[in-house]
Amino acid sequence: MxxxxxxxxxxxxxPHLLDSGVPLxxxxxxxxxxxxxxxxxxxxxxxxxxxxxxxxxxxxxxxxxxxxxxxxxVQTMPGTAPFSFLDKHTYPTREFRPEHQVRIVPGGSTVRRGAYVAPSVVCMPPMYINVGAYVGRGTMVDSHALVGSCAQIGERVHLSAAAQIGGVLEPINASPVVIEDDVVVGGNCGVYEGTVVKRRAVLGAGVVLTRGTPVYDLVNETVHRASPGAPLIIPEGAVVVPGARRVSSAFGEAEGLSLQTPVIVKYRDGKTDAATALEAWLR
CATH class of the missing domain: 1.10.166.10 (Tetrahydrodipicolinate-N-succinyltransferase, N-terminal domain)
Known part of the structure; x- marks a missing residue:
């Protein structure tokens, strides 16, 4: 029971539950x-x-x-030749039935045990959802997208092809990546190290967000950064695209070098919503 x-x-x-020196x-x-x-x-x-x-x-x-x-x-996990898999027996892949109301399109996708996938989620192959992750209603997880361990994905989110949502399992008090409701994550984006993307934000293709990434807000003329006590937070409705800033050292200037940095170019409005409305037809 x-x-x-x-x-x-x-x-x-x-805490002794995780201490290998103490009997289970x-x-x-x-x-x-x-x-x-x-x-x-x-x-x-x-x-x-x-x-x-x-x-x-x-x-x-x-x-x-x-x-x-x-x-x-560690034991052998089910697989189709020529592929073979070995993992802890406690973490097989999840099996879904029609009553779960989840679409998992054929082609190599995997949801690991201990992940929550809400009704009306669509999983396009091949994608992967790791243990402890939460994926809310109406979300699409597109081809080659990763939802890392304990990552929290809201409702009606679109994780575009090859989007990488990092996982955080240890230390146990470290907050995972959070993508709130109605966020659009563009192709080849990477969101890592406990970053929080607030609701209705749009990440353009190729944006990479980490704790050490400064995000330049052209609208409000400020810079968003993580701090020792808080993660990097992308504001509600922000539209973020890849950008660059010049290297100010003498050598950097002489070589014409610049560093990648995300830039908030606007905040979501009716025009932006119209541009993303087609996603609903895919679900």
């Missing part, structure tokens, strides 16, 4: 299986948004995921 969320939270606050609890498998079931139903999440709109990791949920690696043993 699966444990309740309250029971799981109480038990999974015990007799019901470690039950703890892990219960947590995976709650994750796959969307009952619990690896990160939460508070009343101020700030995202925080949920350490006990991430501890449950890590517990699976401790209790698991």
């Amino acid at each position: 699966a444990l309740s969320i309250a029971e799981l939270e109480t038990r999974l606050t015990e 609890a007799h019901d470690a498998q039950l703890l892990f299986d219960s947590a995976m079931a709650h994750l796959e139903r969307g009952d619990i999440r690896a990160a939460r948004c508070d009343e101020h709109g700030t995202w925080h990791a949920v350490p006990w949920v991430k501890r449950a995921i890590l517990l699976g690696f401790r209790i698991g043993h």
Whole structure:
């Protein structure tokens, strides 16, 4: 019988669960299986948004995921020749049925155990969704896109071809990447290291966002950066495109060098919405 969320939270606050020098609890498998079931139903999440709109990791949920690696043993996973796969037995791929109302188009896509994929999500091949990830209703995960471990994807998001949404599993108190509702992530984008993209933002093709990336806001004439206590945050409705800034050193100027940097060129309006409205026809 699966444990309740309250029971799981109480038990999974015990840090020794991940200490290889301490014997596992007799019901470690039950703890892990219960947590995976709650994750796959969307009952619990690896990160939460508070009343101020700030995202925080949920350490006990991430501890449950890590517990699976401790209790698991490597075994052969099902595959079609000539491909073969070896992984911890605790992390097989998820199987979906028609009642899940998820479209997974044939061609090599994988959703790992412990990921939540909401009804009306569309998965185009080949894409990958890792353990602990949350993907909201109406989202499209396009070809070659990655949703990393514990990444949080909102509703009606479009992850375009080859978009990479980084994962953060350790340390357990580190917040994962968050893509909020109605965001468009262009092809070949990379969003990493706990970056938060607020609702209705648009990332143009090729934008790369990390903790160390300054984002220049031409509209408000400011620079958005991560700080020691907060991630890089892309404002609501921002339209971000790849840009460049010159290298100011004598050598850099002499060689005509510049560094890649994202630039906010506008904020989403009716015209931008019209340009993205066609995505709804694909779902």
